[in-house]
Amino acid sequence: MRDTRLRGRPGGGPGAAPAEVFEQHRAVLTGVAYRMLGRFADAEDVVQEAWLRWAGADHGAVREPRAYLVRTTTRLALDRLRQVQSRRETYVGEWLPEPRATDTPPPPDAEAHVLRAESVSLALLVVLETLSPLERAVFVLREAFGYPYADIAAILGRAEPAVRQLAGRARRHVEAREQRFDADPALGADIAQRFLAACATGDLAGLLALLAPDVRLIGDGGGVQKAPRRVLRTADHVGRFLHAVSTDTPPAMGVAIREVNGAPAIVITSHGAPHTVIVLETTGGLVSCVFLLTNPGKLTGVA
Incomplete structure (x- = not known):
C-alpha cells in the first residue's frame, strides 16, 4: 500500500538521492526505535533494516518519504520488541533501558527541552516496558512525536477507533505508574x-x-x-x-x-x-x- 494517507514533510526535494533522503530522517527514525526498544543497539539494527527496505523501494511511488520511513521503522521495531521481550525474561537482575547522553545544548524554548527530556527519561522508558508492544508504539508516536491518530492508524494498519483506545489505555497506565520529576x-x-x-x-x-x-x-x-x-x-x-x-x-x-x-x-x-x-x-x-x-x-x- 502506498504512503498517501500519512501526513509529513516531504524529504529531500525533487531528485534527491535515496541516501540523502534517508539521512534527513535518520534522527527521527532512531528516536522512534530507541523509545520503542530501550536499547540503542537494537534501535540501530532496526534503522539499518529500514534503510535496506528504503533502498529497495520504488521511490517514485512514495509521495511522503518521512511517512514511509516512520511506518517501516515502527513496524520493524514492533517485530524486534516481541523478540527481545522473551530474552528479557531470563535477564539476570533488573533490566533497565540503555542510557543515552543528552547533554547537548538545550533548545531555546525551555518547555521543548522538558518535553524532550521527559520523552526519553529512564523512568518513563521503564514504565513503557510494562505496556503491550502495540500500546507502546501508539504511546511513543502520539506522546513523544505528536502524530495524529489517523496517521498512527495508517502506520500500524489499524482502525482509528482502535488506536484511540490503545492510546487511552496506555496513557492511563503510564500516568498511574510514572512519577513526576523536577524539570529544573x-x-x-x-x-x-x-x-x-x-x-x-x-x-x-x-x-x-x-x-x-x-x-x-x-x-x-x-x-x-x-x-x-x-x-x-x-x-x-x-x-x-x-x-x-x-x-x-x-x-x-x-x-x-x-x-x-x-x-x-x-x-x-x-x-x-x-x-x-x-x-x-x-x-x-x-x-x-x-x-x-x-x-x-x-x-x-x-x-
Missing part, C-alpha cells in the same frame, strides 16, 4: 554535585539528607558487573548501600556529571571507558529514584 536542570545539577561530594567523602548523613524517604534504587549489572538484583527502597537502605559501595572504586577512575536521558547523572570511567552510570531522578529537591547501571554492554551511549 540547575537544581538537578546542584543535587548531583552534592550527591557526588557526599559519596566521595563518605558523608552518610549528607547523603541521607538528599534522599527522599521513599527513594528507590534500581540496579542493572546484567549478571556481568556488581549491582543489586532487586530494587532497594527507603532512604536508609539506599543511603547505606551507596555509602558502602562508594569506596569500591575502579582503577584509573574518572568522574563527570552529565545529563543522561534528560536527568542529572554521575558517569564513572575506568581507563577512559564508562564503568558506572548513576542517573538521579529528583522530586521536590530530593532524590526520589537512583538508576545504577554497570552492565558494560549498555554504557556505550555515554562514552
Whole structure:
C-alpha cells in the first residue's frame, strides 16, 4: 500500500538521492526505535533494516518519504520488541533501558527541552516496558512525536477507533505508574554535585539528607558487573548501600556529571571507558529514584 494517507514533510526535494533522503530522517527514525526498544543497539539494527527496505523501494511511488520511513521503522521495531521481550525474561537482575547522553545544548524554548527530556527519561522508558508492544508504539508516536491518530492508524494498519483506545489505555497506565520529576536542570545539577561530594567523602548523613524517604534504587549489572538484583527502597537502605559501595572504586577512575536521558547523572570511567552510570531522578529537591547501571554492554551511549 502506498504512503498517501500519512501526513509529513516531504524529504529531500525533487531528485534527491535515496541516501540523502534517508539521512534527513535518520534522527527521527532512531528516536522512534530507541523509545520503542530501550536499547540503542537494537534501535540501530532496526534503522539499518529500514534503510535496506528504503533502498529497495520504488521511490517514485512514495509521495511522503518521512511517512514511509516512520511506518517501516515502527513496524520493524514492533517485530524486534516481541523478540527481545522473551530474552528479557531470563535477564539476570533488573533490566533497565540503555542510557543515552543528552547533554547537548538545550533548545531555546525551555518547555521543548522538558518535553524532550521527559520523552526519553529512564523512568518513563521503564514504565513503557510494562505496556503491550502495540500500546507502546501508539504511546511513543502520539506522546513523544505528536502524530495524529489517523496517521498512527495508517502506520500500524489499524482502525482509528482502535488506536484511540490503545492510546487511552496506555496513557492511563503510564500516568498511574510514572512519577513526576523536577524539570529544573540547575537544581538537578546542584543535587548531583552534592550527591557526588557526599559519596566521595563518605558523608552518610549528607547523603541521607538528599534522599527522599521513599527513594528507590534500581540496579542493572546484567549478571556481568556488581549491582543489586532487586530494587532497594527507603532512604536508609539506599543511603547505606551507596555509602558502602562508594569506596569500591575502579582503577584509573574518572568522574563527570552529565545529563543522561534528560536527568542529572554521575558517569564513572575506568581507563577512559564508562564503568558506572548513576542517573538521579529528583522530586521536590530530593532524590526520589537512583538508576545504577554497570552492565558494560549498555554504557556505550555515554562514552
